[in-house]
Amino acid sequence: QTRCMAFRFLKAGSLAYRTTALRRCFICSFGQPLGGEFQMGFEAARTALHFRVKDEVGSLKKVLDLIEKDGFNMSDIHSRPMRSSGSSAEYEFDVQFAESYSAEKLDLLQGQLSSLCSLVKVYGTRDEDIPWFPKKISDLDKFAAKTLDAGAELESDHPGFKDAAYRQRRCDIVDIAKKYKHGDRIPRISYTEDEIKTWGVCYSHLRNLYSSHACRQMNEVFPLLEKYCGYNEKNIPQLEDISTFLKQATGFSLRPVQGLLSPRDFLNGLAFRVFHSTQYIRHHSKPLYTPEPDCVHELMGHVPLFANPSFAEFSQEIGLASLGATDEEIEELATVYWFTVEFGLCKEVTQDGKETVKAFGAGLLSSFGELEYCLSDKPTLKPFEPAVAAKTKYPITEYQPVYFVADSFESAKLKVREFSRTKQSRPFQVMYNPYTQSVEVLNTKQKILDKMRATNIQAEFLRETLASLI
Incomplete structure (x- = not known):
């Protein structure tokens, strides 16, 4: 069996995590009515x-x-x-x-x-206890160069380790990502004949499986990527074209990255609807295998569903929960991400009313072998519960023995929101402002009341509009 080993949190298990003695928590959910529980301010220590x-x-x-x-x-x-x-x-x-x-x-x-x-x-309420997190989208520039692995450096067991030309090619592409800053146009890569052939092998294998194994949302979006972004087996799509398409669809955008980011930095990016994507491709000697995220994994596995509004909201929900989270909380969120965005399954109802299970995780949609395996009778399937998934151990060098099945993207989003609400220890909540592409920290009574007033005005407008249509 062949498999794409491009896992976003490949190195997450090697990170050192700490637990603070004093846990800071203020419980707040934007999925529920705002009430008296928000009357406490946090100005004083x-x-x-x-x-x-x-x-x-x-x-x-x-x-x-x-x-x-x-x-x-x-x-x-x-x-x-x-x-x-x-x-x-x-x-x-x-x-x-x-x-x-x-x-x-x-x-x-x-x-x-x-x-x-x-x-x-x-x-407690000491700001110095809260890990730094980006407040505006341009802050992502501050950690874009802090990659854990991959990029220009290759391990000795990498298929391209002894290929000097391939290693130099990786260095050249990584240098392009290194120079990128927010607001720049994403540089276009002139891919070689070998690179395009490698892409084509992966593309044809995966494309043939999507209709039978991928979720409905994937099959709805993928033809649009072929029409508007140049997706086909003889062309590797450019990040700039895809990013423009995603912005118009859901507000998501792509950003080139040198290699693997830390789980914290990667999740923080999702809070701003930014997906960090590599531009280099796996070695041509093993087109159906890669030990790290490459453009096949990113563009075939991740990108399509970012064009789906419900999935985009779900991904951003995990990102917002990661802002200011402790290392322990990041570890749990990264594991929830692993079992959903990377290796998630979801229920679907067929036209004849039968319930079935399809794949939506990027690690599955970019892996020909595991996409077939995950829907066979070999693995164990469990209902998606974030609290259970967060504590589940997983292998990173073999097919997953356990997959979690969500009822829907909307259901998964609400469950992750509730999970985050009960687990977070930060003494504030955050809201994303799409107009300024910034995060607003809600840590005082006045800030929350201002948001409530704005929300009430919008709700009243919608009520009046609805009444006029009845």
Whole structure:
């Protein structure tokens, strides 16, 4: 069997991850109504607490009594109901303290409350505790050159390691990406005859499988790429043409990259609807194999679905969740990404009403061998649950033994949003502003109220428009 080994997080497992002693968390979901829980500001360097209890007589009193007994001085408390789970309803509470407390004292409180609450998180508000993240799209220039591997450097087991001409070719293409800055037109690559032949072998093998193995959205978009972006087996499409097409379709754009970015940097780019793409291609001696992302993986696997609005939103959702996340949270998000954007499967209903499973992950759509394997009876298929996927181990040098099946892109997006909401430790939320291509940090009461007013105005306009049509 042949396989494309172009996995975005090939080196993620080798990264060193740390866990901070003091977890910072402010729970907020833009998928739910904004309410009283946002009345707390974060201007002062104070400490806060988030917890969840069952809707039972005395449950809140037990928690507050313990907080008071341990010597904590509360200044604000706000609640919100959770969705009922069976016969058991729960409430969430956000408490802000009047002063800061040590990590040791907070850890002790968290341990004591864990027996009374189904969820407990403590957080501080020091900006220096938050990892740096890009605030505007041009900030992506700051880490574009920080690649982990691949690019011009090849491992000894790489098919092109002993090919001096191929190595020089890789260096030349990598240098082009190295010079790129936001706002530049993406330079066009004049691909060689060998490179085009290699592309053609991959293209014909994969194109023949898409109708039977790829998801409906892939089969809807791919003909458009052939029509408008020059996709065919005798031509390697140019990133500039594809980026222009994607911007018009969903606002996504491509950016050339030298090699593998860190999981944090790569996910941060998705928050701005930017996909970092390589421009070099695998060695011609093994056209159906590559040990790192190349243009076949990027253009055949990733690019098509970025033209689908629902998938584009899903990808950006993961990116926004990565901004300001801890290393531990990045590791979990990267794993969720692995089992969805790279190796995801989804349910579909055929014209005769039968339910079937199709592939949407880029690692599958760019791998002839694994695309056939994933829909055979050999692997194990599980329902997509981010919390389960985030803890699942996976191999990077062989076919996946387990795949997760999403009900739909929309369902996957909502599940990732909820997963991020309960896992994030940053003391703020972020919103993407497509007009300025920047991220707005919502960390004060006034910022949130301003957003609520703007949203209410838009909602009122839509209500009036709808009423006029009835």
